[in-house]
Amino acid sequence: MVYAVCKRLYRVFYPLPPTSPSATPLRIGILGAANIAPIALILPAKNHPDAVVHAVAARDQTRADAFAKKWGIPKAYGGSGAYQKLLDDPEIEAVYNPLPNGLHYEWTMKALMAGKHVLLEKPSADTAEETRKMFELAEKKGLVLLEAFHYRFHPAAQRAKEIVASGEIGDITSIEVSLGVPRGIFGDDDIRLKYELGGGSFMDMGCYTMSTARYLAGADPVKVTSATADTASKFPKIDIGTTAVLAFPSKSGDSESSESQRTYPVTLKTHFRIPPRLGFIPVMPQVYAKVVGTRGELKFLNFAGPYIYHYIDAKKTDEKGNVVSSRTEKRYGEGEKYGWSTYRFQLEAFVDKVRGRTPQHWFDGADSVTNLTWIERVYEATDLGVRPASTVEIPGVI
Numbered sequence: 528m529v530y531a532v533c534k535r536l537y538r539v540f541y542p543l544p545p546t547s548p549s550a551t552p553l554r555i556g557i558l559g560a561a562n563i564a565p566i567a568l569i570l571p572a573k574n575h576p577d578a579v580v581h582a583v584a585a586r587d588q589t590r591a592d593a594f595a596k597k598w599g600i601p602k603a604y605g606g607s608g609a610y611q612k613l614l615d616d617p618e619i620e621a622v623y624n625p626l627p628n629g630l631h632y633e634w635t636m637k638a639l640m641a642g643k644h645v646l647l648e649k650p651s652a653d654t655a656e657e658t659r660k661m662f663e664l665a666e667k668k669g670l671v672l673l674e675a676f677h678y679r680f681h682p683a684a685q686r687a688k689e690i691v692a693s694g695e696i697g698d699i700t701s702i703e704v705s706l707g708v709p710r711g712i713f714g715d716d717d718i719r720l721k722y723e724l725g726g727g728s729f730m731d732m733g734c735y736t737m738s739t740a741r742y743l744a745g746a747d748p749v750k751v752t753s754a755t756a757d758t759a760s761k762f763p764k765i766d767i768g769t770t771a772v773l774a775f776p777s778k779s780g781d782s783e784s785s786e787s788q789r790t791y792p793v794t795l796k797t798h799f800r801i802p803p804r805l806g807f808i809p810v811m812p813q814v815y816a817k818v819v820g821t822r823g824e825l826k827f828l829n830f831a832g833p834y835i836y837h838y839i840d841a842k843k844t845d846e847k848g849n850v851v852s853s854r855t856e857k858r859y860g861e862g863e864k865y866g867w868s869t870y871r872f873q874l875e876a877f878v879d880k881v882r883g884r885t886p887q888h889w890f891d892g893a894d895s896v897t898n899l900t901w902i903e904r905v906y907e908a909t910d911l912g913v914r915p916a917s918t919v920e921i922p923g924v925i
């Protein structure tokens with residue numbers, strides 16, 4: 528297993544160059560020298576025949592230059608006007624926006640106003656209204672806008688959904704999705720801990736858990752049943768961890784049924800700093816989705832980064848709940864796509880969409896709006912309140 532993981536990671540970090548590169552690849556610019564940019568875009572683009580990272584912009588010229596040099600990016604914009612300069616560059620056709628959440632709306636709107644397609648990091652914005660406005664503008668301008676839920680483009684996620692949708696485990700009776708990391712990964716200065724930048728674990732990680740639960744269920748919540756947040760005095764309004772229970776609509780159940788028959792519970796758990804067990808035993812990241820049905824259950828381990836390692840355990844149960852059969856599946860892609868990262872699959876779809884080809888998978892703005900709507904409702908239920916909407920006026924947008 529260790530060898531297989533190393534082999535896949537090797538290919539992610541040392542991607543093979545495309546065998547027949549396009550003469551006119553989609554030229555992408557990156558807003559911000561963000562930590563996530565290499566893995567989410569720069570490395571995937573290195574083996575995409577029809578995409579190239581052409582420019583990066585950072586608030587500091589030295590940082591922009593160093594980033595461009597390290598990753599082989601031809602142009603580097605730096606200084607206070609750098610992001611807008613990149614948007615004004617006629618050579619750039621699409622933009623990757625990995626800015627802090629609280630800046631997603633402003634710079635996506637500006638990018639769309641500049642006529643660029645946008646691959647936008649998750650969560651799409653601070654409020655559902657901002658998300659709605661961004662997709663409305665993209666539609667009006669005929670531009671592609673995609674919230675970067677990369678996991679959905681990976682064959683493992685698609686297989687997990689297929690098993691649930693096939694009815695193999697019966698009708699869903701509960702779902703649990705967890706995304707949490709041990710203490711020590713995010714320092715106090717991390718953007719994730721800044722309320723004014725749209726921080727909070729249910730924004731950062733909760734957006735995945737919400738998206739994954741909705742994806743696997745093939746349905747949207749009907750209400751937030753409960754939500755509790757762990758907070759720390761150092762970070763007012765930031766949830767270090769959140770546990771939310773939402774009600775999803777059952778397949779069975781009609782208007783005559785009780786609420787517990789009409790819905791089933793979906794538990795979403797997030798955490799930035801899971802403490803060590805017994806105070807000193809290090810814990811592993813908690814990244815899984817579990818779907819329980821009337822005739823079985825499915826566990827998808829590492830749904831957020833399945834290209835590194837994952838398994839999908841599917842169990843069938845009898846009427847008494849006894850396990851009658853179980854199997855484990857793994858999906859890492861086929862042929863030349865074997866071992867592609869989630870981000871590489873995502874880039875393939877994004878470029879296909881921009882080029883007018885039919886992507887292997889896609890989801891639209893309505894999906895992103897719904898996701899953020901329910902994130903907001905969870906924050907309302909925790910009493911921490913929704914994240915602050917942008918106050919920036921976008922020239923040309925009413």
Ligand SMILES: NC(=O)C1=CN([C@@H]2O[C@H](COP(=O)(O)OP(=O)(O)OC[C@H]3O[C@@H](n4cnc5c(N)ncnc54)[C@H](OP(=O)(O)O)[C@@H]3O)[C@@H](O)[C@H]2O)C=CC1
Pocket residue numbers: 558559560561562563564567584585586587590625626627628630648649650675677718724731
């Ligand atoms: N898809 C995925 O797997 C992941 C997605 N993400 C998402 O990507 C985004 C960025 O995350 P990450 O790369 O970890 O963050 P970083 O802190 O590394 O990057 C954020 C970038 O934003 C820029 N920036 C602009 N204004 C500010 C400001 N006021 N404060 C701080 N930074 C600012 C900085 O760019 P500059 O260089 O100009 O200074 C910085 O490089 C988030 O939305 C996050 O949710 C994060 C990790 C994984």
Ligand SMILES: O=C1OC[C@@H](O)[C@H](O)[C@H]1O
Pocket residue numbers: 731732831
């Ligand atoms: O994939 C992820 O896992 C860890 C998070 O903090 C990050 O932002 C997210 O995208």
